[in-house]
Amino acid sequence: MRLAVVSPFIDCRHGTERAIAELLLRLSRKPDCEVHLYSQRVEGLAVAHPGFAGSRDSGAIIWHKVPSLPGPHLVRFLAWLLLNSVFRVWDSWVRGLRFDLVLSPGINCLDADVVIVHALFLRLQELARKEDLASAASPRFLQRLHRRCYYALLAWLERRVYADSRVSLAAVSQRTAKLLSEHFQRQDVRVIPNGVDTSQLSPSARSALRAQARRRRGFQESDFVLLLIGNDWRVKGLETILRAMSALRELPLRLIVAGDDSPEPFREMAHSLGIFDRCRFEASRQDVLDFYGAADLYVSPSREDSFGMPVAEAMATGLPAIASILAGVSSLLHDGVDCFLLHDPLDAKTLATMIRTLYEKPEWYGRMGQAAAKASLEWTWDRNAMDVWELLKDAAGRQRPAPARNH
Numbered sequence: 478m479r480l481a482v483v484s485p486f487i488d489c490r491h492g493t494e495r496a497i498a499e500l501l502l503r504l505s506r507k508p509d510c511e512v513h514l515y516s517q518r519v520e521g522l523a524v525a526h527p528g529f530a531g532s533r534d535s536g537a538i539i540w541h542k543v544p545s546l547p548g549p550h551l552v553r554f555l556a557w558l559l560l561n562s563v564f565r566v567w568d569s570w571v572r573g574l575r576f577d578l579v580l581s582p583g584i585n586c587l588d589a590d591v592v593i594v595h596a597l598f599l600r601l602q603e604l605a606r607k608e609d610l611a612s613a614a615s616p617r618f619l620q621r622l623h624r625r626c627y628y629a630l631l632a633w634l635e636r637r638v639y640a641d642s643r644v645s646l647a648a649v650s651q652r653t654a655k656l657l658s659e660h661f662q663r664q665d666v667r668v669i670p671n672g673v674d675t676s677q678l679s680p681s682a683r684s685a686l687r688a689q690a691r692r693r694r695g696f697q698e699s700d701f702v703l704l705l706i707g708n709d710w711r712v713k714g715l716e717t718i719l720r721a722m723s724a725l726r727e728l729p730l731r732l733i734v735a736g737d738d739s740p741e742p743f744r745e746m747a748h749s750l751g752i753f754d755r756c757r758f759e760a761s762r763q764d765v766l767d768f769y770g771a772a773d774l775y776v777s778p779s780r781e782d783s784f785g786m787p788v789a790e791a792m793a794t795g796l797p798a799i800a801s802i803l804a805g806v807s808s809l810l811h812d813g814v815d816c817f818l819l820h821d822p823l824d825a826k827t828l829a830t831m832i833r834t835l836y837e838k839p840e841w842y843g844r845m846g847q848a849a850a851k852a853s854l855e856w857t858w859d860r861n862a863m864d865v866w867e868l869l870k871d872a873a874g875r876q877r878p879a880p881a882r883n884h
Contacts, residue, residue, distance in 0.1 A: 478509060478510050478511070478577045478578065478869065478870075478873060479511045479513070479574075479575065479576050479577050480504065480510060480511065480512050480513065480576065480577065480578055480579075480580055480869065481513050481515060481565060481576040481578070481579045481580065482497070482501060482512060482513065482514045482515065482516075482580045482581075483515045483516075483561050483565075483579060483580070483581045483585040483586050483589065484497055484514070484515075484516050484581070484582050484585060485516060485517050485518075485543075485545075485554075485557050485561075485585065486516055486517055486518040486519070486520075487501070487514070487516055487518070487519045487520070487521075487522050488518070488519075488520040488521050488522075488763065489520070489521040489522075489763045489765075490520075490521075490761040490762055490763050490765075491708070491737075491761060492595070492671075492707070492784070492786040492787065493582055493583070493595040493596065495786070496582070496595065496649075496671050496672075496786065496861075497582050497593075498521065498522045499672065499674070499858040499861070499862070500858070500861065500862050500865055501514065501522065501538055502522070502538075503858065503859065503862035504862060504865070504866065505536050505537065505538045506536045507866065510866075511539075512537075512538045512539065513538075513539045513541060513574070513576070514538055514539065514540045514541065515541045515543055515561045515564060515565060516540065516541075516542070516543060517542070517543050517544070517545040517557065518545070519540055520763070521763055522538065523538070524537075524538045524539070524540035525537040525538065525539055525540065526539070526540060527539060527540075527541055527568075527572075541564060541565075541568065543557065543560050543561045543564055544560060545557065549623055550623070550627055551623060551626055551627045551630065554627065554630070555630075557585070558585070558586065558587075561585065561586060562586055562587070562588070565579075565586075577873050577876075578590045578591055578869060578872055578873055578876075579591070580592075580593070580869070581593075582595055583595055583596060584598070584631055584634045584635055584638060587634070587637070587638065589638065589644060590643075590644065590645065590872050590876065591644070591645045591646075591647070591868060591869060591872050592638065592639070592644055592645070592646055592647070593647045593648075593649070593669070593865070594639070594646060594647065594648045594649065594653055594657065594666075594783065595649055595783055595784065596783050597635070597653060597656055597657070597660075597781075597783060598628050598631035598632050598635055599632040599635055599636075599656075599660055600656065600781045601628050601631075601709075601712065601781060602625070602628040602629060602631075602632045604712060604780055604781055605621075605624060605625050605628055606625075635661075636660075636661070639657060639660075639661040639663060640661045640662065640663070642663075642665070645667075645868060645871070645872040645875070646663055646665070646666045646667070647666065647667045647668070647669045647864075647865065647868055648666050648667070648668050648669070648783070648805075649668075649669065649670055649671050649783050649784040649805055650668065650670060650783060650784050650804075650805020650806065650808060651668055651805070651808045652783070652803070652804075652805040652807070652808060653666075653668075653783045653784075653805050654666040654667075654668050667864070667868055669861060669864040669865055669868070670784065670805075670806075670809065670856065670861065671784050671786050671789065671856070671861060672856050672857045672858035672859070672860060672861040673786075673789050673790055673792075673793045673853050673856045673857070673858070674793075674858060675793050675853060675854055675857070677766065678765075678766060678769070678790050678793040678794050678853075679793065679794060679795075679850070680794055680795030680846070680850050682766060682770075682794065683766065683769050683770050683794035683795060683796070684770075684795075685770075686766060686767060686769075686770030686771075687770045687771070689770075690767050690768075690770035690771035691770075691771050693771075694733070694757060694771055696731055696771065697729070699729055700729050700730075700731045700773075701728060701729055701730050701731070701773050701774070701836050702730075702731045702732070702733060702771055702772045702773045702774070703718065703722070703730060703731065703732045703733070703772065703773070703774050703775075703776045703832070704732075704733045704735070704768055704769070704771070704772035704774070704775050704776065704791070704796075705718060705732070705733070705734050705735070705736075705775075705776055705777060705787075706735045706736055706761070706765065706768060706787040707735075707736045707777075707779075707782075707787060708736045708737050708738055708761075709738060710734060710736065710738045710740075710743060711780075712779065712780050712781055712782075713736075713777065713778075713779050713780075713782070714777060714778030714779050714780060714801065714822050715734060715743055716743070716746065717778040717822060717823055717824070717825045717828055718732065718776055718778065718825075718828070719732075719743065719746055719747055719750055719752065719756075720750070720825035721825045721826075721828040721829040721832060722750070722752050722755065722829075723750040723751065723752055724825065724826065724829040725829050725832060725833060726751070726752070728832075728833065728836055730755060730832070731755050731756075731757070732752075732755060732756045732757065733757050733759060733768060733771060733772060734756065734757070734758050734759070735758075735759045735760070735761055735762070735768050736760075736761050737760065737761055740758035743756075743758070744756075744758070765787075765790060766794070769790065769791055769794045769796055770794075772791070772796060773796070774796065774797055774798070774799070774832065774835055775787065775788060775791035775792075775796050775797070775798040775799070776798075776799045776828070776832070777798065777799065777800050777801060777804065778799070778800075778801050778819050778822040778823075778824075778828055779800075779801040779803055779804045779822060780801070780803060780822045780823075781803055782801065782803065782804035782805060782806075783805050784804070784805040784806050785800060785801075785804035785805060785806040785807075786806075788800045788804060788806050788816075789806055789809075789853060789856055791849075792815065792816065792849035792850065792852060792853045793849075793850060793853035793856075794850070795846040795847065795849060795850040796846060796849065797816065797817075797835055797842055797845040797846050797849060798816045798817075798849060799816065799817045799818075799819055799828065799831050799832070800816055800817075800818055800819065801818070801819050801822040802818050802819065802820050803822055809852070809856070810852070811848075811852075814845070814848050815845060815848035815849045815851070815852045816845065816849060817831045817834075817835075817845075819831070
């Protein structure tokens with residue numbers, strides 16, 4: 478099977494992109510799968526360039542670099558949508574490179590045969606609409622307007638692509654599959670959860686890094702460090718975390734927020750709540766274990782999250798976690814056993830109670846961490862890749878014409 482994978486960038490610092498990297502590594506090792514990646518940027522993944530002389534069973538991932546254009550995110554996305562299609566058509570017509578299937582993580586092209594849904598922009602658009610639109614004098618007005626236009630475009634494309642029964646869909650969680658059924662009448666969605674690399678993320682690996690990771694950030698051993706990783710911190714529930722910390726000022730709480738978002742509005746909020754000196758805002762990094770090593774508790778009151786990979790990764794390292802029921806990973810968890818589940822992601826009072834419980838009851842904290850690490854052993858990338866491979870084979874079989882019958 479010759480497979481074209483269309484994704485704007487691949488790295489090991491972001492959830493969806495890390496998931497695709499893990500998948501491609503395993504698909505490329507299959508002797509009957511030839512992987513071609515159309516992407517603007519690739520980091521942390523070994524790739525070969527077009528013209529690679531290796532055989533199909535070499536395990537190479539052929540990277541066709543698609544140029545990127547500067548400008549606002551909406552403009553860059555439209556350019557990406559056009560250019561990756563042009564490059565694939567060129568390779569097909571001029572170089573004779575015919576693909577059996579086109580695989581896309583989300584909306585990256587209009588001709589995908591298989592889409593793995595990692596985020597549903599229709600839901601993000603609904604959340605954006607609920608936010609109070611700032612006045613024209615607000616310095617963030619244009620930023621919010623741009624985001625809403627971007628979400629509206631993606632939501633429109635989702636309606637066009639996901640409602641097409643010829644496109645095979647996989648969802649990273651039961652929650653996402655349910656949303657695809659409700660919004661696009663797709664009852665044939667296959668649920669394929671993300672995995673965790675427990676060979677790298679484990680309680681022993683986290684413990685080995687703990688002292689160094691905390692010392693580098695100036696944390697004391699007595700500090701109780703909360704952690705949130707992700708982009709779009711408003712959707713991830715950072716405001717709820719800050720309000721909960723404000724209600725727990727007597728506790729030695731610290732917070733690490735890691736990801737690619739603008740920290741300014743959250744710094745302002747932390748200032749107004751009197752907890753600014755307890756918060757650290759850091760950029761995402763490939764070595765995510767360093768974040769988990771510095772933390773005592775992962776906190777993720779997401780307002781919307783198709784899966785929530787950092788929750789699963791934190792649990793794999795033995796960190797207790799508090800997750801929102803609006804995160805897809807919550808369907809794999811057991812409230813009060815291997816995690817705490819927050820039913821209302823805006824409920825800072827209940828979140829504060831959960832944080833206090835885990836701080837004041839070390840025996841409960843220890844049991845939950847052990848149960849979390851044990852549960853994560855079932856969430857493997859090998860299982861994820863195996864399930865995606867079966868989906869790809871089924872999709873390829875649907876595209877082949879049925880054999881002629883002998884009369």
